[in-house]
Amino acid sequence: MSADKIGCGFCSKKRRVLNAFELKIGQHISEPGRNKLKYKERKHVLKANYFHHAIIADIKHRTDYEATLVLIHYADVRGFKNGSIQKKEEKRNLKHDEIYTIEYNYSKYTPKEIVRRAKSQIKKGDGKDTVTKDEDEDEDADNHENQTGTIESVFGNYNLFKSNCEHFATWCVLGTQNCFQFGEKRTILLISFIVFALFAIIILSILRLSNSRILEMLTNIPGFAVVGDIIYHPYLIYEFLELKRLHNNKSVCSYCSEEKLYILLTKFILFLLSCSLSLQYMIITVNDPLVPAWPVTILITVIFLIRSAMPFIQSVVKDFESPLTVKSIKVKQLSDVKRGEVIVFRQYGFKHFTIATKVTKSGKISLVHYNKSCLFTRVIEEVEIKLSDKTVWRLDPRKMTVFLPEEIISRVQSRKGEKKWHWRSNRSDHVCYWAVKEQLHMKYYKPKNNEETEIATKSEQKIFSSLEVETMVVHIRNETEIGDVVQFCVNNGTFKKGVGIIIEIRNSKKDPARHKRTFQLSLVMQAGKTITLSWIDIDLNTDTVKVKKFHPVHCNTMEERKNRAIAALFKSDNQTVDNKFKLVEFCVLKE
Known part of the structure; x- marks a missing residue:
């Protein structure tokens, strides 16, 4: 390991x-914790209170x-303080065991x-806690060697x-010990506390305390807010010093470091605002005890809202987090692009993200991105900029x-004219990520049509892993196939939305030249006790189509899904289907 290598877990992603x-040797994996693990059969979802983590040392079979x-x-592990690090050979069956790679x-x-x-x-039987380094392993040392x-x-x-x-697992991969589950649980606890406080105020009102008593209790809140701010201030300083330490130890990448710094600055601004409002109120009441009630109420409400905003900052920033969490390099000359x-x-x-499609000798770069065409509309367009006019990375x-450069350009240019910008889920960085990133795991979604022997799992109960893995937004036609379960929302004169099974895909009659973005889907859909067949015209520049992706171990093949959908349609033509009949489950789930 080189001394200047960065290890960052803040931008890591968990994938099923x-x-x-x-699975690969040396991977960090996580699994639902077995304590109080529940399988919800109606939704086919495995629910866990926590996740267990491990390192794969070897794969036997x-x-x-x-x-x-x-x-x-x-x-x-028994309780909070029992258990040791061990090397164990364990069997896993994806039908029952839900595994994620980090x-x-x-x-x-x-x-x-x-x-x-x-x-x-690993604890040795002779009491030694170290393992001698193998001769063929890396000769570099780290801070624990x-x-x-x-x-x-x-x-x-x-x-x-x-x-x-x-x-343990993060220390093996990154060199530092982290537990990201605690951060998520802490946020949930803080939100729960705020909700509890709101209920407490409602209960006080129900108890019908006198107006003067309630006002007396409320007017003490700014004083408590000041005390809280005094306690909170050292915590902010600690967070800043901890971020600096992580940066110096190369335990956080530049992207995550910048993001965390923005969060700290936002928290600090809210802290100053809360302090100033609380102190201002206390000074006013000292000078003039007969302050009217309505400014007091407004001031206390503002202070409460500011204090309540603290736990939500992290989740709000997460909405603006870019999927492109990689190093940016400043462009110094045109040949760098x-x-x-x-x-x-x-x-x-x-930060605004684009894809370079052409670089001219005159110093201009052609870019594809979401461009603001008017006040409330953004369209994916190809524009030119001069390198001398902007600072570019x-x-x-x-x-x-x-993907290869030509494939990236072809993919992003296929989305020109799209008008589905969304501040949370479909910005320019999301477009670039889709165009650039090759999703190698997508090939594994296709179910295997073979019989496998049942093996023992670590679970004593015969529970199943979750059926649904993710919902993927469709951007070009070849991201759908016959047998897929799709959600659609179209507005081509009349607004339609629904869920169905694809049994046929055709080129659009309206605009066959744009076959990658406009096409027709033949869908078998359920409405109560009725199964229907509908042709839906799709234009991906304005319409939204999502494909539900299921774990292949639980699923029928695509051909079998299509045949079952047609069988359900034929059955519905002859008789009404049962109340408990679910089309998607009937088509997707293996019997």
Whole structure:
């Protein structure tokens, strides 16, 4: 490992394993925790209170949906402080076991080094906590490795708060201990506290306390707000110093560091505003105790709203988070820009993402992006800019699996004319990510038409893994196929929306030249006890189509889905279907 290598877990992504051949040695995986695990049969969803984490040390055997894995993780955990790091051979069957891989843009160590670090923390029977370094492994040292070539013991017995399975797995990959589940739980607890406070105010009103008593209680709130701000101020300083420490230790990438700094600045501004309002109120009441009631009420409400906004800042910022969390490089000269690259510049103070389609010798760059055509409408267009007029960056794609430049340009140009901009889910950065990123896992969605032997799983109960994996927005025609379950929302003169099974796809009669973006879907749909067949005209520049993606281990083949949909349609023509009949389940789920 090189000393300047960055390890960042803040921009990591969790992805469901569709096929056992996606699993690799040295991967960080997570699974639903077995304690109080529930399978909701009506929705075919597996619900867990927490996730367990492990490192794959070896893979002994596997087929498409089964695998025998050698895992290093905290095993035999009982309570909050029992359990140790062990290496165990365990069997997994994707029909029952829901496995996720944690994908890192910035991993500090190679898979081989990750396994070596994981093995170093296994407790030995002779009491030694270190493992001698193999001769063929990397000779670089890190902050936990001494001069004799051994890695010092960092983890002891299991501790929920300081030394749990996620702390261990992230340390193996990144070199630092992180537990991102705690951050999510903390936000939920804070929101719950705010909701509880609102209920408490309602209960006080129900108790019919006198107006003077309620006012007296409310007028004390600014004083408590000041005390809270005094306590909160050191916490903000601690967060800033912690961010600085992570940056100095190369434990956070530049993108995540910038994002976290913006969050801290927003929190600090809200903190100053809350302090100033509280202090101003206290000064006014000292000088004039007979202040009217209505300004007091407004001021207290504003303070309460400001204080309540704190827990929601993180979730709001998440909505603006770009999927392109890779390093940006400043463009110094025209030759630095290549066709098919993601180009970034500032627009109204915000980062704006585009795809370069042409670079001319005159210093102009042709870009495809969401352009603001009028006040409330944005359209994907191809425009030209001069390099001399703007400060421009290009994204380093080495951390991503990307299409070839010509394919990237073809994909993004196919979406020209689209008018579906959305501030949360379909901005220019989302368009660029779709055009650039090659989704290698998509090939595993196609169900295998073979019989597999049932093997024992770690679960004593015969529960099943979740059926639905994700809902994917369709941007070009070849992202749909016969047998898919689709949600559509179209407005071609008359507004229509619904869910159906595709049994046929045709070119559009209105605009056959734009066959990638305009087409017709023949859908079998259910409305109560009636099954119907409808032809839907789709124009992806204005209409929205989403494909529901299901785990292939539970699903029929696409051909079988189509045949079942037609059979359900024929059955409905002859007789009314049962109240409990569900078309999607009938077509998709294996019997």
